[in-house]
Amino acid sequence: MGDNKYYTLAEGCPFPSNKTTVMIRDRQGGGLGLLQDTQLIETLAHFSRERIPERSYGEFEATRDCSDFTCASFLNKVGKKTPVLQRVSTVGAESGSADTARDVHGWSMKLYTDEGNLDWVFNNTPVFFVRDPIKFPSMNRSHKRHPQTHLPDASMFWDFHVGNPEGIHQLMVLFSDRGTPKSPRYMNSYSGHTYKFTKADGSFKYAKIHVKTQQGIQNFTREEATKIAGENPDYMIQDMFEAIERGDYPVWNVYVQLMTPEEAEKYEVNIFDITKVWSHKDFPLQQIGRLTMNRNPQNYFADIEQAAFSPSTMVPGFAASADPVLQARLFAYPDAARYRLGVNYQQLPTNAAKVQVYCPFQRDGKMRFDHNYGGDPSYVGSSIKPTKFYQDVEGSNPAALYLHTDHEKWAGEVSAYSSEITDADFVQPAALWEIIGRDPGHQDRLISNLVSSVKDVQCPELRKAVYSLFSRVNKDLGLRLQERTEASIKAAA
Numbered sequence: 183m184g185d186n187k188y189y190t191l192a193e194g195c196p197f198p199s200n201k202t203t204v205m206i207r208d209r210q211g212g213g214l215g216l217l218q219d220t221q222l223i224e225t226l227a228h229f230s231r232e233r234i235p236e237r238s239y240g241e242f243e244a245t246r247d248c249s250d251f252t253c254a255s256f257l258n259k260v261g262k263k264t265p266v267l268q269r270v271s272t273v274g275a276e277s278g279s280a281d282t283a284r285d286v287h288g289w290s291m292k293l294y295t296d297e298g299n300l301d302w303v304f305n306n307t308p309v310f311f312v313r314d315p316i317k318f319p320s321m322n323r324s325h326k327r328h329p330q331t332h333l334p335d336a337s338m339f340w341d342f343h344v345g346n347p348e349g350i351h352q353l354m355v356l357f358s359d360r361g362t363p364k365s366p367r368y369m370n371s372y373s374g375h376t377y378k379f380t381k382a383d384g385s386f387k388y389a390k391i392h393v394k395t396q397q398g399i400q401n402f403t404r405e406e407a408t409k410i411a412g413e414n415p416d417y418m419i420q421d422m423f424e425a426i427e428r429g430d431y432p433v434w435n436v437y438v439q440l441m442t443p444e445e446a447e448k449y450e451v452n453i454f455d456i457t458k459v460w461s462h463k464d465f466p467l468q469q470i471g472r473l474t475m476n477r478n479p480q481n482y483f484a485d486i487e488q489a490a491f492s493p494s495t496m497v498p499g500f501a502a503s504a505d506p507v508l509q510a511r512l513f514a515y516p517d518a519a520r521y522r523l524g525v526n527y528q529q530l531p532t533n534a535a536k537v538q539v540y541c542p543f544q545r546d547g548k549m550r551f552d553h554n555y556g557g558d559p560s561y562v563g564s565s566i567k568p569t570k571f572y573q574d575v576e577g578s579n580p581a582a583l584y585l586h587t588d589h590e591k592w593a594g595e596v597s598a599y600s601s602e603i604t605d606a607d608f609v610q611p612a613a614l615w616e617i618i619g620r621d622p623g624h625q626d627r628l629i630s631n632l633v634s635s636v637k638d639v640q641c642p643e644l645r646k647a648v649y650s651l652f653s654r655v656n657k658d659l660g661l662r663l664q665e666r667t668e669a670s671i672k673a674a675a
Contacts, residue, residue, distance in 0.1 A: 202316065202600045212454035212504025215315065215513070222316050222510065238426055239485075240266045240475035242293055242436070248470055251387050251440060252379035254499030256295040257470060267292040267532065268475055269489055270366040270418070273305070274325035280411030281418035282402060284361040284631065286352075289371035289393070290491035291473075294536040301495035303515065304393065306363065307356070308372040309610075310456045311349035314601050315510030321346070336638035344647040347603055348457050350655060351611045357631040358618055360399075362407040365421040367432040368400035375493070375508040376453050378501040379440070388441040388453060388503060390460055392467060396433040404631050423478055431476045437467035454505040455601075458610060489532045490519035524549045542569075611655045629662050636663065637670045 202221075206214045215222065242264045248257035256264045272279060273286040287306040292299055311321050324342035328335040343349055355361070363369040373391035380386040402410065410417050425432060439460050441453065451458045479485035492515035493508060502508055519527045525547035527533055542555040543562065559567055618624045632652070639645050645667065653660025 202314075212452075213506045213509070214504055215506065215509040223513070225316060225319055238268050238422065238475040239477040239479065240268060240431075240473060242266050242291075243472045243474070245435075245469055245471050248379070249381075251381065252499040253382045254295075254300075254379070254497055255297045256293060256300070256497070257499070264296075265294045265536065266473065266475075267294075267485070267489060268473075269486055269491065270306075270422070274322070276326075278415075280415040282362055282407040282411045282415075284356065284404070284407070286356060287363065287366070287369065289366075289369075290489075292489065292491060292495075292533070295497050296537060297497045298537055298539075299495050299533075299535050300497045300500060301491045301493060302373065302391065303491045303493045303511070304371040304373050304391070306369045306371050307352060307360070308374060308390075308392075308459050309351045309355065310374055310507070311343070311352045312346060313348055313455050313457050313507060315507045316600075317346060318507065318510065318514075321349070336635050337640055337644060340636065340639050340648050341644060344644065344651055347651050347654075348601065348607050350608060350651060351457050351614065354611045354614050354618075354628070354655065357635075358614075358628050359401040359403070359621075359624060361631065362402040362404065363418075364400040364402055365418050365425075367397050367422060367425060368395055370394045370399070370434075374456050375505045375511075376503040377508075378503055379438070380499055380501050386443070386501070388443070388446055390439045390465075392437040392439070393434045393473060394437065396435060403627065404634060422475075426475060426478050431474050433475075434473040435469055436471040436473055437469050439465040439467060441465055454503060456505060456507050457607065485532050488523060488527075488530050490516075490523055490527050490530075492516045492519065526550050605654075608654045615656045615659060625659075629659070629666060632663055633667045633670055636667045637674075 242256070244257050244260060244262045244264075247260055248254070256262060269288075269290045271288045271290075272281070272283070273288050275283050275285055289304040289306055291302045291304070293302070312318055321342060324338050327333060328338055343353060360369075371393040373389075375390075377389050377391070378386045379389050414420065422432070439462070441449070441460065446453050449460075449464075451460065453460070492512070493502065494512040494516055496502070502512060523530065526549050528535075528539075529550070529552060540555075542558045542560055545554060545560050559569075562569070615625070618628060636645060636648050639648065645664075649660050649664040649667075651660075652663050
């Protein structure tokens with residue numbers, strides 16, 4: 183085939199684009215993914231099986247009665263406590279890599295509520311690199327090791343981000359001081375995605391969730407992070423473990439931003455775009471709870487390595503929005519868990535709900551270690567032993583249990599969609615650059631952090647593209663980055 187190779191799916195079928203997702207679009211910029219999107223399903227399912235990645239306990243306490251916007255039981259009474267399992271991890275790096283390496287940190291929580299488990303699969307940054315789900319595996323690979331050299335590769339990293347510049351907001355965060363936090367105790371976490379808090383009458387509000395540390399934000403400089411990486415690559419693990427062991431329990435306040443559907447239709451920002459944030463002035467933070475981590479795992483493998491988190495694990499009163507990347511994660515995360523841990527991963531003690539589970543339509547499979555529902559019918563519609571439902575036993579409104587709401591009327595064409603880059607993608611990064619400027623020396627540190635990465639890009643044309651990308655945020659930023667990077671390369675020659 184030589185240089186005439188063209189893109190196909192795994193079975194050899196030619197495909198016209200590797201950046202599109204098939205979905206039903208709505209007027210607000212959201213979209214529902216479809217099972218007929220062979221490229222997306224194939225890409226996500228394969229990605230989950232390429233590598234087996236590596237994987238404290240505490241409580242969530244409601245600090246207000248939230249029944250005015252959700253029927254979720256764990257939020258319906260001030261002082262109500264819910265057990266929590268928390269796992270903080272790197273995103274780009276593998277297990278065993280230095281905790282202090284510049285990276286996004288995943289922040290997953292499993293809330294064992296009295297209505298089943300709720301997983302909050304967050305990051306320590308409020309935005310993300312991509313908003314088109316088909317790009318997620320590519321983004322992830324570009325941050326990992328080169329497939330030939332097996333070394334971290336700056337050219338690969340920047341080649342992806344120049345070609346997909348919607349991630350500029352996240353890059354600004356990553357290369358700021360926030361990219362090298364001192365410890366999980368000193369970092370915030372964010373839902374990033376837009377979710378919905380729903381009520382039994384079918385009404386809902388869109389929400390973004392913020393988990394803010396009471397210990398205060400503390401970060402390393404690049405030089406400090408590099409030094410500690412060589413001296414103690416497990417620094418963050420050790421810091422968190424020892425703090426809890428000595429009774430210095432870390433605490434976070436949990437807040438929400440709420441937006442009505444009517445406000446969402448008029449808002450200047452696409453609320454389903456995970457590369458954007460909502461203005462705190464327009465939608466102020468409202469505290470709903472407090473998170474305290476007060477117990478270390480007794481066995482890391484049993485409690486943490488085997489833990490599986492998925493944004494699809496939800497409870498009544500909490501639902502997914504039409505955020506396209508979130509829609510893809512609803513499939514990808516449990517699919518990955520079934521591959522990595524087995525089809526019955528929900529039965530592992532660390533993943534098991536604290537309430538009754540009765541799902542006789544999921545039977546057998548490897549590592550089944552309960553009674554497998556005995557002789558109960560394994561099919562729907564049985565008259566021999568009719569299935570009872572929550573609303574029959576508890577007398578609740580079944581509308582509260584559905585993940586869709588009356589506001590959403592999905593009527594439209596099924597289309598292949600890929601988002602476009604516009605000047606609007608650089609408005610919030612430019613504002614962040616100005617905010618960083620209020621902290622003496624922070625802009626200079628951000629540029630230094632960028633230089634330390636961009637100087638390793640071998641291709642001059644690719645470096646120029648990186649400078650152009652940051653010049654769209656701020657001309658002075660792009661110019662200073664170029665001057666300092668090229669000077670660094672010249673000095674090393």
